[in-house]
Amino acid sequence: MKLPYIIIIDDDTQVLRAIQRDIRNEYRDEYRIAATDSAMEALQLIKDLKLKNETVALFISDQRMPEMDGMTFLEKANEIFPAAKKILLTAYSDIEAAIKAINNVKLDYYLLKPWHPPEEKLFPVTNDLLGEWQALYKPDPDATRVIGFQWSPKTHRLKEFLSGNLVPYVWMDIENDPEADRYLTSANVTKSSLPLVVLKDSSILVDPSLTDLGARVGLRQKAAKDMYDVLIIGAGPAGLAASVYGSCEGLKTLLIERSNPGGQASSSARIENYLGFPTGLSGAELTRRAITQTLRFGTEILTPTEVQDISLTDGYKITKLADGSEVHCKTIVIATGVAYRKLEIPGLDSFTGAGVYYGSASVEAHACRGESVFIVGGGNSACQAAMYLSRFAKEVNIIIRRPALSETAANYLVENVRMTPNIKVIADTDVVGCSGTNFLESINLRNAKTGEEMSVPAKALFVYIGAKPSTEWLGDLVVKDSKGFILCGGEVLKDKSFDKFWKLKRDPYMPETSVPGIFASGDVRFGATPGISAAVGEGSMAIRFVRKYLQEV
Numbered sequence: 001m002k003l004p005y006i007i008i009i010d011d012d013t014q015v016l017r018a019i020q021r022d023i024r025n026e027y028r029d030e031y032r033i034a035a036t037d038s039a040m041e042a043l044q045l046i047k048d049l050k051l052k053n054e055t056v057a058l059f060i061s062d063q064r065m066p067e068m069d070g071m072t073f074l075e076k077a078n079e080i081f082p083a084a085k086k087i088l089l090t091a092y093s094d095i096e097a098a099i100k101a102i103n104n105v106k107l108d109y110y111l112l113k114p115w116h117p118p119e120e121k122l123f124p125v126t127n128d129l130l131g132e133w134q135a136l137y138k139p140d141p142d143a144t145r146v147i148g149f150q151w152s153p154k155t156h157r158l159k160e161f162l163s164g165n166l167v168p169y170v171w172m173d174i175e176n177d178p179e180a181d182r183y184l185t186s187a188n189v190t191k192s193s194l195p196l197v198v199l200k201d202s203s204i205l206v207d208p209s210l211t212d213l214g215a216r217v218g219l220r221q222k223a224a225k226d227m228y229d230v231l232i233i234g235a236g237p238a239g240l241a242a243s244v245y246g247s248c249e250g251l252k253t254l255l256i257e258r259s260n261p262g263g264q265a266s267s268s269a270r271i272e273n274y275l276g277f278p279t280g281l282s283g284a285e286l287t288r289r290a291i292t293q294t295l296r297f298g299t300e301i302l303t304p305t306e307v308q309d310i311s312l313t314d315g316y317k318i319t320k321l322a323d324g325s326e327v328h329c330k331t332i333v334i335a336t337g338v339a340y341r342k343l344e345i346p347g348l349d350s351f352t353g354a355g356v357y358y359g360s361a362s363v364e365a366h367a368c369r370g371e372s373v374f375i376v377g378g379g380n381s382a383c384q385a386a387m388y389l390s391r392f393a394k395e396v397n398i399i400i401r402r403p404a405l406s407e408t409a410a411n412y413l414v415e416n417v418r419m420t421p422n423i424k425v426i427a428d429t430d431v432v433g434c435s436g437t438n439f440l441e442s443i444n445l446r447n448a449k450t451g452e453e454m455s456v457p458a459k460a461l462f463v464y465i466g467a468k469p470s471t472e473w474l475g476d477l478v479v480k481d482s483k484g485f486i487l488c489g490g491e492v493l494k495d496k497s498f499d500k501f502w503k504l505k506r507d508p509y510m511p512e513t514s515v516p517g518i519f520a521s522g523d524v525r526f527g528a529t530p531g532i533s534a535a536v537g538e539g540s541m542a543i544r545f546v547r548k549y550l551q552e553v
């Protein structure tokens with residue numbers, strides 16, 4: 001297998017030699033390292049590499065260079081190898097330029113000179129970036145393959161599941177990839193049986209369920225222990241944070257997720273407001289890091305496994321899983337978040353996954369190359385999706401009911417959208433109809449002011465119109481508000497029937513529900529501030545009260 005490249009550019013030959021030496025010492029077994037003192041030469045080199053079908057994983061460029069500054073070089077390099085990570089080498093006086101580059105060239109890091117000792121100042125950064133790059137790069141010729149029709153809902157579900165569970169796979173479109181036919185012949189099936197998954201050991205799964213697929217790619221689905229100190233339901237940011245803190249504090253911790261870890265955050269193309277990541281990071285990357293962290297501390301994860309019921313026996317909690325099995329535990333943290341609201345348009349359901357997507361911009365973006373696509377909704381997630389899709393699609397149209405995006409989205413996102421030439425905002429408008437044969441072909445738009453309707457061709461419609469809490473499965477076990485959000489702490493205390501159901505001498509703890517020892521964190525909690533940081537904070541904090549509860553019983 002050909003090794004990917006790391007390319008270094010600095011006109012100061014002494015600095016160039018020093019960084020080349022450090023990088024070579026650390027990475028020579030996994031990467032080829034090319035270094036030059038000329039930005040023009042570097043550009044020619046990467047054009048040649050592209051022609052030879054080679055890959056670049058990382059660019060490290062000095063900012064101040066006579067022929068071309070580092071920002072300009074990285075911008076041009078980005079057009080040729082958009083997936084490569086980019087580091088700008090700067091002097092202290094260039095920090096302002098470097099911060100500008102975060103937006104302009106999607107810079108991943110700016111590294112202040114000097115970087116000695118490299119073990120402290122250089123390698124932690126390069127290890128992180130190369131790890132992230134490797135997680136998305138799929139050069140393995142024996143990798144799991146998904147073969148199907150691009151616009152098939154079944155295929156979409158498998159792709160979303162694998163990418164959400166961080167299982168690398170190669171996508172093969174039966175209509176555009178001549179090699180894909182070979183697998184149909186091996187499996188002795190016709191196109192009507194698609195999708196297929198070809199596993200690393202060459203065995204073929206025909207249209208598998210997520211549970212079967214999960215088991216075959218090595219995801220755990222059965223609990224290993226008879227009793228857990230804490231069971232966390234939902235592996236979004238709140239659940240993942242709770243699991244890190246639970247395991248880290250030595251509690252026997254089980255985390256159960258019904259689809260793919262990461263929750264809503266996993267479909268975020270770029271999170272820019274999470275503390276400590278000035279250049280932003282994708283939801284997939286945040287999830288990858290969080291899973292690695294929690295597994296390192298010893299958390300057991302079951303996925304895809306749905307919790308369907310909780311019952312109580314002598315203070316212990318018994319949860320029933322979708323496969324009929326039970327898990328016993330002393331405490332529970334419910335972190336089931338919220339699920340996308342459906343766009344209620346006659347006939348639209350049949351196109352889910354076949355042109356209509358709920359929060360899947362990052363999974364389907366490549367299929368939108370050169371197309372005109374539509375987004376419904378004007379919140380932050382809709383704007384983020386638009387920004388991401390604009391890198392692939394010819395045109396991205398955001399459809400909003402209100403007159404302006406500024407009424408519903410954060411300032412910085414409104415500004416980013418405004419400055420992106422291929423994003424158009426269609427204001428005062430509702431989507432009222434759709435049509436197509438096997439996949440979405442057009443949508444009907446109605447102007448809310450004039451009532452005028454028109455049909456526009458649409459191959460993809462991404463829906464971001466809010467969400468409702470995932471708590472129906474809980475029945476009446478805990479007290480909820482009229483929309484289904486779970487009441488905790490002081491809110492439980494305010495309930496009219498509090499004295500009837502609460503028998504302890506103490507009041508419910510801040511994140512505790514109306515059942516002692518059952519806690520709720522993140523978006524699912526009544527009154528929570530939606531967002532990743534808040535969910536992470538709440539999940540981490542819940543464990544403190546889990547411990548207090550465990551000391552009492």
Ligand SMILES: Cc1cc2nc3c(=O)[nH]c(=O)nc-3n(C[C@H](O)[C@H](O)[C@H](O)COP(=O)(O)OP(=O)(O)OC[C@H]3O[C@@H](n4cnc5c(N)ncnc54)[C@H](O)[C@@H]3O)c2cc1C
Binds near residue numbers: 238256266273
């Ligand atoms: C596209 C998009 C982009 C976003 N971008 C940002 C951003 O940039 N910054 C920001 O701060 N916020 C962002 N958000 C919001 C943020 O992602 C959420 O506020 C956050 O994920 C909430 O975390 P949570 O853990 O409470 O719930 P969720 O993320 O909703 O996770 C809940 C998890 O529980 C699982 N689950 C539900 N029921 C069950 C069950 N019965 N059994 C097992 N598992 C179950 C679900 O499958 C899910 O994985 C974005 C949201 C979206 C949709």
